[in-house]
Amino acid sequence: MKFVVSSTELLSHLQAISRVISNKNTLPILDNFLFELKNDELVATASDLESTLITTIPLDSSVGEGVIAFPAKILTDTLKEFPEQPLTFDIDLTSLAVKITSENGVFSIVGQNGEDFPKLPQREESGIVDITVDSDVLLTGVNKTLFATADDELRPVMNGIFIELGNNDLTFVASDAHKLVRYKRLDGRSEVESSFILPKKPASLLRNILPKEENPVKVEFDDKNAFFTLSNYKLICRLVEGNYPSYNSVIPKNNPNVLTIDRVELYNTLKRVSVFSNPASNLIKFELKTNELVVSAQDIDFSISARERLQCEYEGQELEIGFKSVFLLEILSNISSANVMVELSDPTRAGIFLPYDNENADEDVLMLLMPMMINA
Known part of the structure; x- marks a missing residue:
């Protein structure tokens, strides 16, 4: 030939x-x-x-x-x-x-x-679920959640993106037990309510080929495999077996303390202050008072510390809470709005990070980060 x-x-x-x-x-x-x-x-x-x-x-x-x-x-x-x-x-x-x-x-x-060469997996026609998704919806869903997936050999279900098809929305969820991201799209719907766990590697392959795609993507899946059909590419992958944990139950509902702050300003402050944190813990402390946030870190072993004061809008009780700076920076870099809203209840419960102004009315982004003990 x-x-x-x-x-x-x-x-x-x-x-x-x-x-x-x-x-x-x-x-x-x-x-x-x-x-x-x-x-x-x-x-x-x-x-x-x-x-x-x-x-x-x-x-x-x-x-x-x-x-x-x-x-x-x-x-x-x-x-x-x-x-x-x-x-x-x-x-x-x-x-x-x-x-x-x-x-x-x-x-x-x-x-x-x-x-x-190994033969391709075949679809089980009896239990197949199929949906057509806009390429930009699928790309954004993968981009927003992939960073929060785990590397946990003992709990393989946490090593992928949980994709949930509903009658009213399409939801992407990823968590490593420290942070959690839930990304909903109201313009992605399915006639059949179903779900699957997309492993990390095929998710990153999709992230690479989807930017060039202009047409909607056909997504089909059964109990074992998922099939993504694009204009010039087709991805077939084995799904993660098992049940994804109930993610909604870990999202705190009543959070009376609300911080609104410039996202880039907070991100840059964290980059500077985190240099002075303990390399083992990466602990950053937030001290919240009326319209003021103090970000601090220290490494007692080397007798170094840093402290920066930021103007913000804060409604709620005075509060001190600790976070891991590496995770905090990841979350802030994956929120696209100019200002970020942080909802807190107390120093032992997770903080919720939300975009203050959503550019797309069909998007619902929620990121959650577990706190760290300040005196540990």
């Missing part, structure tokens, strides 16, 4: 799917891309058994049909060095010899038998 393809177009697609390939593959064939040529299109596949990413590349011209596995690293490393030009791939399916012809040279590679 033989085909002609643009070097930069091929590289762009292969770089996107190459993120699936693991450095510790148990099967050597998984270090390869699977190329399938049919109907003047090249279908390239990469997999690590848990996740599979497929892309379709339009061709300038092609002859014949067939499948072959290509060494991924050699191919992407070579394509990076080509300027934009047509490349001709001439493949002998009997010997698996591949000849790549550019404007000025010829490159030879030996492929592997494409039949050895």
Whole structure:
């Protein structure tokens, strides 16, 4: 078989799917891309058994049909060095010899038998749930929650994004037991109420390919796998098995103490003050009084401390509460509004972080952070 393809177009697609390939593959064939040529299109596949990413590349011209596995690293490393030009791939399916012809040279590679590549998971038609989601809704949902997922081998359900389909909204939830993010979209609805847990790796793969997508994304899932169909890509991934914890029960309801402050100003203050915190705990202390926030940190071991005073709007009792600065900075950097609202009840209960002014009326963002003992 033989085909002609643009070097930069091929590289762009292969770089996107190459993120699936693991450095510790148990099967050597998984270090390869699977190329399938049919109907003047090249279908390239990469997999690590848990996740599979497929892309379709339009061709300038092609002859014949067939499948072959290509060494991924050699191919992407070579394509990076080509300027934009047509490349001709001439493949002998009997010997698996591949000849790549550019404007000025010829490159030879030996492929592997494409039949050895693992077969794709098939959908269970009986229990399949499908929904069509705007690409920007899916992208924002993943972006807002991915940072809050856990790395917990004992509780694998916490290592993914919980996606809940409702009649009135679409909800994305992630938590590592220290912080929790709940992102609701009122413009994403499903006829069937259902849910699944999307693992961290396919979520980050989606985050990489969704910005280029202009059309709605078809999402299908059964008990074991999820299938995301985009214009030029298809992602198939194994879901996390198990039941996600009841996240609504950990969100404090009555929070009489409310702080409203400039988000960027607070973020910059935290960056400065956190330098002086204990590296082991990263403890930052908030002292709240009427229209005043004092942010402080100290490291007794090195006799260093920092303290900054900020103007704010604060309604409630005088309060002292501690937070881990690393988590606090992550939360503030993932809220997009100019001002942030922090709702607190007491120093032992979680603080709720909300955007003060929502640019999108269909968005509902809530971030929660557990406090730290100040005198620990």
